Amino acid sequence: MDFETRVKEWIDGAAKPVNSLGLLEEHLKKIVMSWGEIKPELKPYHLVFAADNGVVEEGVAQTPQEVTYLQAQNMVAGRATISCFCQSNRIDYGVADVGINSTEPFSGFQRKVALGTKNFIKEEAMSHSEFDQAWQASQNLVRELVQERGYNMLSFGEMGIGNTTTSAAVMHGLTGILPEFVVGYGAGVERTELLKHKRQIVAKGVALHKEKLQTPQEVLRCLGGFDLVAICAGMLECAKLRTPFVIDGFITAVAYACASRIAPEIEKHAIPSHMSKEPGMAYALLMGNIVSDSVFIRANMGLGEGTGAVLMVSIMKTMLYTMHHMARFSELTPLEIPGNRTEVEVQEKIVVV
Numbered sequence: 001m002d003f004e005t006r007v008k009e010w011i012d013g014a015a016k017p018v019n020s021l022g023l024l025e026e027h028l029k030k031i032v033m034s035w036g037e038i039k040p041e042l043k044p045y046h047l048v049f050a051a052d053n054g055v056v057e058e059g060v061a062q063t064p065q066e067v068t069y070l071q072a073q074n075m076v077a078g079r080a081t082i083s084c085f086c087q088s089n090r091i092d093y094g095v096a097d098v099g100i101n102s103t104e105p106f107s108g109f110q111r112k113v114a115l116g117t118k119n120f121i122k123e124e125a126m127s128h129s130e131f132d133q134a135w136q137a138s139q140n141l142v143r144e145l146v147q148e149r150g151y152n153m154l155s156f157g158e159m160g161i162g163n164t165t166t167s168a169a170v171m172h173g174l175t176g177i178l179p180e181f182v183v184g185y186g187a188g189v190e191r192t193e194l195l196k197h198k199r200q201i202v203a204k205g206v207a208l209h210k211e212k213l214q215t216p217q218e219v220l221r222c223l224g225g226f227d228l229v230a231i232c233a234g235m236l237e238c239a240k241l242r243t244p245f246v247i248d249g250f251i252t253a254v255a256y257a258c259a260s261r262i263a264p265e266i267e268k269h270a271i272p273s274h275m276s277k278e279p280g281m282a283y284a285l286l287m288g289n290i291v292s293d294s295v296f297i298r299a300n301m302g303l304g305e306g307t308g309a310v311l312m313v314s315i316m317k318t319m320l321y322t323m324h325h326m327a328r329f330s331e332l333t334p335l336e337i338p339g340n341r342t343e344v345e346v347q348e349k350i351v352v353v
Contacts, residue, residue: 007032015327021319023296027271028319034244034269035152042320044313045092045151046306047141047234048075048082050108051099051226052116053162054125055205060165060198062188065116068161069102075159075305076107082157082305089314092151095159096141098134099226111137113226120169120205124212124222131221131229138230142237154238155246155273155313156255157306158227164278165198167254169223171280173206173213174257175287182280184250187302216258231255232262239266246316248309249276249301253284260288271316273297274308 001009011025012018019025032038050072056065074080075095078087086093095108101116113133117125126134145151160166164186171182179199185191186198206213209222220229232255238245239259247256247270259266267289274297275281282292301308 003036004033007038010038011323013328013330014323015329015332023294024315024319026294027316028323030268030271031153031244031316031320034242036242039152039320040324042153042313042317043151044153044155044317045094045145045149046082046086046155046157046310046313047145048072048093048095048157048159048306049098049138049227049230049234050095050159051097051113051163051230052101052160053166053225054117054119055121055165055169055201056162057119058121058197058201060194060201061162061186062191062194063161065101065161068159069100069104069106072097072100072159073107080305081303082307082310085307085310089310089317091310091313093310096137096230098137098230099160109141111141111230113137117166117225120166120223121201121208124209125166125224126221126226126229128221130226131217134226134229135233138233139237142234142243143241146238146241146243151243153244153246153313153316154234155248155306155309156231156234156252157248157309158231158251158304160225160227163225163227163251163304165201166223166225166228167251168198168278168280169202169205170219170228170254170258171284172202173209173219173223174216174261175283177280177283179203182283184278184280184302186278187304216261220258227251228255228258232258235259235266235270236263239263239269242269244269244271246271246273246309246312247285247290248273248306249304250278250281250284251304252306252309253281257284257287271312273312274299274301276308277302
């Protein structure tokens with residue numbers, strides 16, 4: 001019996017109607033297949049990458065750039081939304097500074113590449129060496145969490161004023177999808193004039209670097225942020241280590257889209273969480289063969305930080321615990337069914353009321 005068949009029988013053999021937990025069963029199977037074994041416990045870690053973006057000087061964000069540092073510190077201190085989400089669900093988490101525009105001391109992982117990226121409508125967002133540094137820092141951190149600290153699932157979040165603009169620019173540069181379909185309002189009040197302005201900035205930036213955008217890495221380097229680079233690299237490292245990872249909202253979905261272009265097999269390890277309110281979300285997931293119907297948290301969220309991803313991790317923790325602790329059809333006695341019935345035949349007798 002191959003491993004996939006064994007996993008299916010393990011899930012179907014639980015004392016419930018087959019497929020009655022729908023997408024929960026599908027995502028759990030994907031997690032187990034990513035591991036290559038049925039592990040007894042899900043040990044998750046939530047990793048937030050924080051960085052600033054030079055394009056904010058074009059007025060694409062409603063929040064001042066200083067908030068990136070302040071909120072990242074707030075996360076570490078346990079007082080941000082994501083901190084509370086993780087604490088209430090007993091999920092370990094950490095925040096990595098890969099490019100916050102501040103020289104103040106930072107209490108999380110210190111992996112700063114530079115004081116933010118450059119303005120991509122004037123020049124490349126980052127140099128080749130800066131790109132490589134952010135990429136390597138993320139890979140090293142993921143390896144530490146998985147190989148040295150024993151976590152078997154990672155979820156990704158981000159913090160960086162202006163990063164819905166950088167993400168939309170990366171999507172436009174990567175796919176050619178028009179800005180009208182991938183640029184959203186971002187966090188804050190939905191202002192039509194700001195939306196139009198962001199679309200123009202995204203189009204202008206992609207046009208400036210068009211000749212260089214031949215690979216996902218170059219798209220990220222010219223248009224993205226250090227947070228996007230780090231998340232993309234982290235996802236790819238998870239796949240190498242056979243560690244499933246959870247995608248959050250639009251920013252992390254764009255990083256996933258880039259990762260799937262680099263290594264299409266990464267989809268075997270990717271778990272979606274929620275559908276962000278940003279319009280480019282569905283396109284980004286689809287680039288990695290994740291259809292919107294497989295994403296079952298629909299809360300119209302746009303906070304970021306990995307809030308949706310942590311909710312999904314909590315659901316998957318519950319699902320794995322349930323599969324290990326609920327009764328099996330083979331254990332139910334006495335069975336008031338004559339003859340030697342199979343588990344599937346027994347399940348057909350169950351009536352859900």
